[in-house]
Amino acid sequence: MGHHRSCKNGLWKPIGVTISYLAVPFNVSFRARSFFVPNSRKMTTIRRFCCNDLLRFTSVNLDHLTETFNMSFYMTYLARWPDYFHVAEGPGNRIMGYIMGKVEGQGESWHGHVTAVTVSPEYRRQQLAKKLMNLLEDISDKIDKAYFVDLFVRASNTPAIKMYEKLGYVIYRRVLRYYSGEEDGLDMRKALSRDVEKKSIIPLKRPVTPDELEYD
Numbered sequence: 242m243g244h245h246r247s248c249k250n251g252l253w254k255p256i257g258v259t260i261s262y263l264a265v266p267f268n269v270s271f272r273a274r275s276f277f278v279p280n281s282r283k284m285t286t287i288r289r290f291c292c293n294d295l296l297r298f299t300s301v302n303l304d305h306l307t308e309t310f311n312m313s314f315y316m317t318y319l320a321r322w323p324d325y326f327h328v329a330e331g332p333g334n335r336i337m338g339y340i341m342g343k344v345e346g347q348g349e350s351w352h353g354h355v356t357a358v359t360v361s362p363e364y365r366r367q368q369l370a371k372k373l374m375n376l377l378e379d380i381s382d383k384i385d386k387a388y389f390v391d392l393f394v395r396a397s398n399t400p401a402i403k404m405y406e407k408l409g410y411v412i413y414r415r416v417l418r419y420y421s422g423e424e425d426g427l428d429m430r431k432a433l434s435r436d437v438e439k440k441s442i443i444p445l446k447r448p449v450t451p452d453e454l455e456y457d
């Protein structure tokens with residue numbers, strides 16, 4: 242796994258030319274990247290998600306369990322919570338997966354939120370989602386001093402639920418017909434170090450409806 246690097250590091254500056262990403266044909270920009278990035282031979286690099294990644298992540302999003310949002314949604318996340326948006330790249334700068342999230346809430350409800358995490362089928366079961374999740378949890382815990390991290394998952398998405406449980410998440414509550422008014426969602430939570438008594442993860446005794454949720 243490569244070290245974290247931001248979009249600013251090492252990719253375009255060495256070329257010494259100011260160019261718009263959109264103006265450059267993809268094959269040219271990729272070649273320039275691998276040539277100028279010293280650690281490009283490493284198997285996987287996790288770095289911050291950039292605007293131009295939005296034009297390259299379609300293959301990952303084809304998965305039916307991966308939500309696709311509109312561009313302004315992604316841009317809002319990039320602008321407001323850049324620390325919570327990371328991509329994993331493999332050889333040839335192929336996008337292997339990504340995680341996007343945010344931090345929100347007040348008082349003891351101050352928490353990190355995983356909005357999307359997905360790994361392309363050919364790269365699954367290599368601990369990649371785990372690493373992306375751990376990264377987001379670390380940022381929530383150590384930088385933002387949040388009390389917990391939460392996420393919503395389809396009640397039928399057994400692989401993802403198993404993964405979250407393996408990572409220490411518990412089902413905090415069921416949200417009735419959360420997905421398109423049809424399928425229930427599970428609101429899963431993991432307490433962070435600031436929640437010493439682990440109060441944030443005590444499960445609710447009854448399911449809730451989407452209009453009872455505190456946040457979007």
Ligand SMILES: CC(C)(COP(=O)(O)OP(=O)(O)OC[C@H]1O[C@@H](n2cnc3c(N)ncnc32)[C@H](O)[C@@H]1OP(=O)(O)O)[C@@H](O)C(=O)NCCC(=O)NCCS
Binds near residue numbers: 306395405407
């Ligand atoms: C869920 C998903 C992100 C997991 O990604 P991944 O990189 O394969 O997961 P990891 O390799 O980090 O898995 C870590 C652990 O989670 C558990 N796990 C992951 N996938 C699992 C599966 N299909 N079945 C059972 N357990 C699973 C395992 O315990 C695994 O550890 P192990 O491989 O040592 O047994 C991936 O399957 C995916 O992108 N699914 C489609 C999108 C999606 O459902 N996203 C979540 C929406 S809420």
